[in-house]
Amino acid sequence: MQVTFLGTSSGVPTRARNVSSVAVRLPQRSELWLFDCGEATQHQFLRSELRISQLRRIFITHMHGDHIFGLPGLLASLGLAGNCGGIDIYGPDPLRDYLESMLRTSSTRIGYPLRTHRVNTAASSGIVLLDDKEFVVKCALLSHRIPAYAYRIDQKPRMGTFNIAKARELGIPPGPIYADLKAGHEIILADGRIIKGSTLCGPQKPGYSFVYCTDTVFTESAINLARGADLLIHESTFAHSETEMAYQRQHSTTIMAAQTAAEAKVGQLVLTHLSPRYAHGNILTPADLLNEAKAIFPSTFLAKDFLSFEIIPKVSSSSDL
Template identity: 75%
Template structure:
């Protein structure tokens, strides 16, 4: 899985940061998923190497404008392109009314299906929001001024590493048959031998996991959702010095984000959704927020627009065989 930040500012765009948008590229299925769609997100797509034609699912955290104002324009552009096969749209209850209202009042017609999915029941009940052969998605309620939700994407365990040398030693000819064996399937060779793919593969390998958490003040629901994730993307609207303002506006400080990462035991934290007040030259800048977070959770990075991160799961340590 590859994460690309399309917008990392809070509230309003700046010269260097657009408002919220994070793309998740899934190369194994040639799909792109989008998390939030602030104003100008489709322009950010044009400036990136991402292919918006691969967009299949959009997940919205909440209904504040810096997270949804770009959505009607993006959906309209997909319609004009004429190549979209359909979009699954996930979010708060009011999201459907918003989209249909804007499209109706602007006389915009799109020639593809938009399937709406309300997420509050899955979030409140702790049930799986989406599940298929490769991936699962869960969500959790956050603590904000309006209903808001965090999302977690888990890649299911992958087949173990395929032992090519052993397959060759068995006289199995290279070709498409290797793909079946790599998936652990049982195949019958031309000479009648039956080969179990599982016997040529090592132990299954864990899949990657990504959590997207914004907007919220520190909350235990976010900690539970992010437990053990490979990457936690968490809002860091304010510095630690402005914790009172963060509580007032129901946003997180850099230290709240780091505390969430620490308690959840994630592997890496990415700070995003920075207030425009934190720019180089001001008394407190982005690097100061990063330093505050790293004092609590060392493996923290500061997201910037167009930063891409390839999320690779931690491989289990190979078992050692004791020497007789």
């Protein structure tokens, strides 16, 4: 599972950081899922190695402009490209009205299926938001000035390593039948023997887990959603010295993000949604924010635009991003 940051600033873009957006490339699929879509996200796609044509799902955390103003242009461009098979968008209750109003007033035609899904019920009840056979998505209500949601993706356990030598010993001829066996399916050979794929595969491999959490002040719901995840991407708008401002504006400090990661026992923490006040050359810089968080949660890294990496399972040793 590959994560690429397309925007890591809070509120407004800077020369080095665009506003919020994170793309996730699903393993063994030509498919991208997008989390938030700040202004100029489609331009960030063009500057990255990602293919916008692979976009299938968009998850919106809340209705503040730095998280949604990129949606109209992105959706319109997908329609003009003419090769979009459909987009599912998940988010707060007002999202559907926002999109319908935008499309209507701008006379924009979307020539592909566009489906919107409200997430409030799933967040308030704890039920699964999405189950697409390989991945499960859950969400949780955060603590912000308006309704905001965190999202978690869990990849389901995968079949273990296929034992080719054992398959050959059983006289199973190589070919497409191996794919069925690798998937754990039961097959019938030409001689009538029934072979269960699970008997030719090693122990199941755990899937990857990823949590995207912004915008919020410190809250137990974020801890519960992130518990045991391989990767937590958490907003870190303010330094610890500005905790009072963080509470006033309902955003997190470096310490809040690190405490969430520590209490949830995640594998790695990545800080994003940094205030422009910490640009290089100011009294406090992003490096200072990183050091504050690492003092509490050592496996912390700092996001920057176009940073791309593979999620590292918790069972493996952490390495620098």
